Amino acid sequence: MSEAPPTPAAAPSGGGASMRLRGLMRKEFLQIMRDPSSIAIAFLMPLVLLLLFGYGVSLDAKNIPIALVVEQPSADTASFTASFQGSRYFRPSRYNDLQQAEAAMMAGRVDAIVVLRQDFERQLQQAGGTPIQLIVNGVDANTARIVMGYVEGAWGTWLQQTARLSGQSFDAPVSLTQRVWFNSELESRNYLVPGLIAVIMTLIGALLTAMVMAREWERGTMEALLVTPLAMREVILGKLLPYFILGMGGLALSVSMAIWLFEVPLRGSLWVLFVASALFLITALGMGLLISTVAKNQFVAGQIAIITTFLPAFLLSGFIFDIGSMPVVVQAITHIVAARYYVAILQTVFLAGDVWSVILPNAGALVVLAAVFLGLTRRNARKRLE
Amino acid sequence: MADASSPRGAALQATSLCKRFRAGGREVQALRDVSFSVKPGIVTGLIGPDGAGKTTLMRLAAGLLMPDQGRIEVLGMDVARQPLQVQGTIGYMPQRFGLYEDLTVQENLDLYADLQGVSPAARSDRYDELLHMAGLAPFTDRLAGKLSGGMKQKLGLACALVRQPPLLMLDEPTVGVDPVSRRELWDIVYRMVEQHGTSVLLSTAYLDEAERCSEVVVLHDGDLLDQGTPDTLxxxxxxxxxxxxxxxxxxxxxxxxxxxxxxxxxxxxxxxxxxxxxxxxxxxxxxxxxxxxxxxxxxxxxxxxxxxxxxxxxxxTQPDETPRSDAAEVPLEPAQSDHVVIEVQDLQRRFGSFYAVRNVSFAVKEGEVFGLLGANGAGKSTTFRMLCGLLPPSGGTLRVAGADLRTAGAEARARIGYMSQKFSLYGNLSVAENLRFFSSAYGLFGRHGAQRIDWALEEFALAPIANSVSAGLSLGYKQRLSLACALMHEPGILFLDEPTSGVDPLARREFWQRIGELAGQGVTIMVTTHFMEEAEYCDRLAIMVAGEILTEGTPADIKAQAQTPEMPEPTMEDAFVELIQAHDKEAEAA
Amino acid sequence: MTSVFRRILALMGKEFLALLKDRRSRFVLIVPPLIQLLVFGYAATFDLKNVPYALFNEDAGYAARDLAAALRGSPSFTEVAQLSHSGEIAPLINSKEALMVVRIGPRFSADLLSGRTAPLQVIVDGRNSNTALLVVNYVRAIVDQFNRDWAEAHGTRLPPAYIETRAWFNPNLESRWFFLPGIVGLLTLLVTLLVTSLSVAREREQGTFDQLLVTPMRPVEILIGKALPGFIIGIVEASLIVAATVFWFGVPLMGSLLTLYVGVLLFLLSAVGVGLMISSLAVTQQQGMLGAFFFMVPAIILSGFATPIANMPWLIQQLTLLNPMRYFLVVLRGVFLEGTPFQLLIPQLWPMAAIGLVALATAAWLFRHRMY
Incomplete structure (x- = not known):
């Protein structure tokens, strides 16, 4: 449809194009209001997903069941084990010998075993020091690492106490002090919730739009639309604008929940958040519309949308898994995943603030992707049935 | 072929149109060198069975498809070059009417008025006129999805007419609509032609509607068979x-x-x-x-x-394409007995507050052909589904072969055959695979099963296409295959739901021939149809309107009810319209 | 009785034909699982590699150089910048160019040599708190090693106790070993659900289900005929992914295959049951697909697939008891990595069987009672 601007014949009255667009948008809004599934995807789904993730998913291990095996109790072993009792990270239980503890680990009742051997007391006085054995269940490598970190923390605390009591100093040559910026409590919710907003916006933008376009094809209403003086760009715009507004509504809901329900700090400014989200939403809508030029029924549209937008937004956006640690090929692929740029902006605006050196390049990438998707849609969308 | 040299000022001029589609790896020639013209100011009918190429032609004319060869001009504009101008000028109603079912009548009209650029000042007069013409004035706030088929059809027409177009194109506007609504639609079309000089191109699979057109273009299998006035044809x-x-x-x-x-x-x-x-x-x-x-x-x-x-x-048609016709002789003595095999008392089915079927009672005797007549949505299929045990009734009793199929065991179901609307078969299985599956489902294995499959392949002339995928078959073949599957186990009772919709007249004749033979062998047959003339094949029939049985009897009885001095020999459709109008009057009076 | 079997066999054969002849279902069976296997196998990892960090070394001493070399030598870290004043730290972290800045103070070597504790500061970007936590742990391990080496070389006094860590079942703590057995469960669930959740809905939409119900086949026969293809496809899919996990990704299979397959079968029973239940509720394929999607997302999130169930709040933990995935993941990881014997897995096996039987019974009931 390169030629043919709307002709005088097509639009007898003055503001033909704007009247057509207004008509299309009014229709779309009425349909959204009357179709519970659109409302559900735009508002109910963010609610459910955020609640599920906000409350259900946490990488912060707490109350880890741990076995303490003390082969020969003494004052020193007592002071050591005491440092585990008070910790909110551990739920320790005592075992008398290693075999029992190992059986408990096999049966999944404990995730780690700390063993203080018989000669613990004696070796403590010797030059080389005494080993504290830590056996972790390595199946869940991530949790295992976290457990190891926590145990070392407990060990360090105990060392200092012992030092203070004995008046000796056995400070390590180098002591590590850590400062975690932006999320000093290391709350995983603080990064999961902003990341989830990207997944939700992908679903609203791409899945919903692809499905409602496919619905028009399936029900035969697209045929009726195409035989009106509507230009294809008006058809695209007539879908884009209403779902853009719906998506921004879903965004407002998600952001409110993030701030007030999950108490994720918003350190950047709200307007940056909304402008970036608007950009991402346009990109997602562009993907949805592009899918709909290929998939003319809801089943196929849904499948393609899930595989090409939802899964990448989940796995390849840096939302959960660190992109830098992925193989090079996979890293290259993430560059065409729009959610990647949006997740970077979201995590920065929420937790760090208006850091322009992050926001601008990522926003730029979103603009490029939006232009590409919309451009391809415009090129592929024919005002035809073939 | 009709004169391609075209009369001047034709509303539509098609020249050597060709159109091919690829469907499931197969190339389908939808239109083959079709040339014709539509004269201005009259109704031109585009007539042919399903799959003839009518819709493809309509879409080509509306600029929704591009021809592979040839050209098509609408009101002097080349559609391939100026699609937007054409679309800005014509009125077009697609199949299924192109309505948004979740918008109200008024909202649908508003949408199309916006899209067609009708100025706000001109609207209220135009709406009044259209709504009154379509009889929709009292229903402007109703959702289009909640309208009856006839009302949807008239709303679709109103939307296509919202800006008075010089050329109106209607794609199968009368399909599945009751005869009263069909007549009303034709009245509106005639009024447009008379009052505004509108040119109309209307496609239909109902051959009797040809008689209502001023000119007819006959299509079959992508070929233009003939063009002219009904008289010359x-x-x-x-x-x-x-x-x-x-x-x-x-x-x-x-x-x-x-x-x-x-x-x-x-x-x-x-x-x-x-x-x-x-x-x-x-x-x-x-x-x-x-x-x-x-x-x-x-x-x-x-x-x-x-x-x-x-x-x-x-x-x-080549002779070997049709199934053998030296089938069993229809006996001269009717095979009917007085044994009642299907009995229905006060049957009801409610969906929420809506009665799909209300107080339906009838009885069918062994060897009888019993028809249920009515428009789409009259409750025929719902009644059928209840009889076959597919849907529990909300009230009343029913017995088929002495049992309620919903509760009866597998043995009772083995005595019935069922052929559903749309010829439901496994589309991506081949003909032979479908037959094999249904014979096994009916417990026919080994030599007996093989015998029945051979019988079906031969009896229905399916052997040459045994390995074709059934979704790609023509509607006539699908119908045959569907009937073959339903007859696999030689049932005593046969349920046929809209068995002939959309198939060409030859396939319909062949189908009824076979039904006659089966009835002659003592098979009880229950059939639904919205083709009024097919009622003539039934021994007895019931006419359903809005979930209720309007009247019941032999075809002659029913036509006799509609006999008036002005109409000494009413057709079944006349009778239907007459009875409905009488019914409506009664309802108004009550 | 034999005719019952032959009818079921015929229905099963038809299901397979219909499924494998359809381009769309072939696509659904092959492409999404393959993509997900690759993406999960390669992308889903909590192990850090090449974490970009900047070094802010204010000390010219050789001790500082040694420590910097230890950092540089770790495959987990990549040095992207060397800073010369503290003002450079914030922009670098803010812009995500570096995830961490390691600051070695000016008196670092001097402190060390004089026997005082030398402080080492790390500043970590906490926007992804899990990564931050891991980064700190990685650095701590490097520092611990440095301390031990230093003490040995200089004969300084060491703490009286040290930790000796051993990780069972996954000695190198590779998170791929953790995710891949889980993917067997994830993809088996995905494929089985898609196959079964559409099987009844498709027939309903096309009208063939009515045709099926009027044949003498009983609902139970239809149920079995519809369930078996799901089973068989599920087993094939599971076997392929198990093979890929073991032979392509090199995850060890410690336990017995027999135990594994008992788990697979019982899990399939529940997955097929849930799929058929969704399918009998759905009128269109559309609804079937949405239903499967809305079952699958929580089923995966709340299964312990990526995050431990133990970290969830009590109420949600109770909810996961209804999730067959939860049990299957324990079986998979147990058999794969721990070599858990059969009897220890019985508490995981019977709930899957129970969920499966209840779901299948409900589906059979729905066949005849959900009809419009």
Whole structure:
């Protein structure tokens, strides 16, 4: 449809194009209001997903069941084990010998075993020091690492106490002090919730739009639309604008929940958040519309949308898994995943603030992707049935 | 071919149109070198069965498809070059009417007025006019999805007319709509032509609607068969059509005999006589065909468009494409007994507050052909589904072969055959695979199963296409396959839900022929249809409207109810319209 | 009785034909699982590699150089910048160019040599708190090693106790070993659900289900005929992914295959049951697909697939008891990595069987009672 601007014949009255667009948008809004599934995807789904993730998913291990095996109790072993009792990270239980503890680990009742051997007391006085054995269940490598970190923390605390009591100093040559910026409590919710907003916006933008376009094809209403003086760009715009507004509504809901329900700090400014989200939403809508030029029924549209937008937004956006640690090929692929740029902006605006050196390049990438998707849609969308 | 040199100022001019599609790896020639013109200011009918290429042609004319070859001009504009201008000028109603079912009547009108650029000032007058014309004025706030089929059709038409177009294109506007609504639609179309000089191109699969058009374009299998006025199209069969009556023969037996007689092209039950089309103008030799019928008479009959169409089709069809016709003789003695096999009392089915079926009662005797007539949404299929045990009734009782199929065991279900709407078969399985599956599902294995599959392949002439994927078959073949599957286990009762919708007239004739034979063998047959003329094949029938049975009886009885001095010989459709109008009057009075 | 079997066999054969002849279902069976296997196998990892960090070394001493070399030598870290004043730290972290800045103070070597504790500061970007936590742990391990080496070389006094860590079942703590057995469960669930959740809905939409119900086949026969293809496809899919996990990704299979397959079968029983239940509720394929999607997302999130169930709040933990995935993941990881014997897995096996039987019974009931 390169030629043919709307002709005088097509639009007898003055503001033909704007009247057509207004008509299309009014229709779309009425349909959204009357179709519970659109409302559900735009508002109910963010609610459910955020609640599920906000409350259900946490990488912060707490109350880890741990076995303490003390082969020969003494004052020193007592002071050591005491440092585990008070910790909110551990739920320790005592075992008398290693075999029992190992059986408990096999049966999944404990995730780690700390063993203080018989000669613990004696070796403590010797030059080389005494080993504290830590056996972790390595199946869940991530949790295992976290457990190891926590145990070392407990060990360090105990060392200092012992030092203070004995008046000796056995400070390590180098002591590590850590400062975690932006999320000093290391709350995983603080990064999961902003990341989830990207997944939700992908679903609203791409899945919903692809499905409602496919619905028009399936029900035969697209045929009726195409035989009106509507230009294809008006058809695209007539879908884009209403779902853009719906998506921004879903965004407002998600952001409110993030701030007030999950108490994720918003350190950047709200307007940056909304402008970036608007950009991402346009990109997602562009993907949805592009899918709909290929998939003319809801089943196929849904499948393609899930595989090409939802899964990448989940796995390849840096939302959960660190992109830098992925193989090079996979890293290259993430560059065409729009959610990647949006997740970077979201995590920065929420937790760090208006850091322009992050926001601008990522926003730029979103603009490029939006232009590409919309451009391809415009090129592929024919005002035809073939 | 019709003159391609075109009269000047044609509303639509198609020249050597070709269009191919790829469907499931197969190339389908939807249109083959089609040329015709639509004269301004009259109604032109585009007539042909499903799959003839009507919709493709309509879409080409509307700029929704591009022709592979040839060109099409609408109101002097080349559609391929100026699609937007064409679309800004014409009125077009797609199949299924193009309505947004979740918008109200008013909102649908507003949308199309916006899209067509109708100025706000002009709207209220235009809306008033359209809504009154369509009889929708009281329902402006109702969702389009909640309208009856007839009302949807009129709303779709109103939307296409929202800006008075010089050319109106309607794609199968009358499909599945009751006869009253069909007549109303035609009234609106005629009014547009008379008052505004609108040119109309209307496609339909109902052959009788050809008679209502000023000009007719006949399509079949992508070919243009003929074009002209209904009169000129009827001309070839003039003098070759006769009405045969034989009071001492059952009409189905009479029809079967005549259909197989020499020189007969078509034989069709019509009221109390059988209509016959001959190869030439010699009437059928009754002495030879019906030696035992003493009261047989033959009279010349006026030709109809359908006669001409069948004549055209027969001339095109190769003899080996049709199933063998020397099938079992339809016995002269009716096989009916007084044994009631289907009995329905006060049957009801409610969906929420809506009654899909209300107080329906009837009884069907063994060996009878019983028809349920009505428009889409009248409750025929719901009644059927309850009879077959697919849907629990909300009230009333029903018995099929002495059992309620919903609770009865597998043995009871083994006695019935069921052929659903749309010929539901496994589309991506081949013909043979479908047959094999259904024979196993009915517990026919080993040699017996193989025998039945061979029988089906031969009896229904499916052997040449046994390995074709069934989704790619023509509708006529799908219908045959579907019936073959339903007959696999030689059931005593056969349920047929809309068995002939969309298939071409030859396939319909062949189908009813077979039903006649089955009934002759004592099979009880229950059938639904929205083709009024098919009611003639039934022994008895019930007409359903809005979930209720309006009337019940033999075809002759029902037509007799509608007899008036002005209409001494009403057709089934006349009777239907008459009865509904009487019913509505009664309802108003009450 | 034999005719019952042959009818079921015929229905099963038809299901397979219909499924494998359809381009769309072939696509659904092959492409999404393959993509997900690759993406999960390669992308889903909590192990850090090449974490970009900047070094802010204010000390010219050799001790500082040694420590910097230790950092540089770790495959987990990549040095992207060397800073010269503290003002450079914030922009670098803010812009995500570096995830961490390691600051070695000016008196670092001097402190060390004089026997005082030398402080080492790390500043970590906490926007992804899990990564931050891991980064700190990685650095701590490097520092610990440095301390031990230093003490040995200089004969300084060491703490009286040290930790000796051993990780069972996954000695190198590779998170791929953790995710891949889980993917067997994830993809088996995905494929089985898609196959079964559409099987009845598709027939309903096309009208063939009515045709099926009027044949003498009983609902139970239809149920079995519809369930078995799901089973068989599920087993094939599971076997392929198990093979890929073991032979392509090199995850060890410690336990017995028999135990594994008992788990697979019982899990399939529940997955097929849930799928058929969704399918009998759905009128269109559309609804079937949405239903499967809305079952699958929580089923995966709340299964312990990526995050431990133990970290969830009590109420949600109770909810996961209804999730067959939860049990299957324990079986998979147990058999794969721990070599858990059969009897220890019985508490995981019977709930899957129970969920499966209840779901299948419900589906059979729905066949005849959900009809419009």
């Amino acid at each position: 009827r001309e070839p069969v003039r003098g070759r059509t006769f009405a045969v009556t034989a009071a001492d023969l059952p009409k189905r037996a009479l029809q079967a005999r005549l259909a197989r007689a020499d020189g007969v092209i078509d034989a069709l039950v019509q009221g109390d006589h059988v209509r016959v089309v001959m190869e030439d103008d010699t009437p059928p030799d009754l002495e030879a065909v019906l030696p035992e019928a003493k009261q047989a008479r033959v009279e010349p009959a006026p030709p109809r468009f359908e006669d001409a169409f069948v004549d055209l089709l027969k001339a095109r």
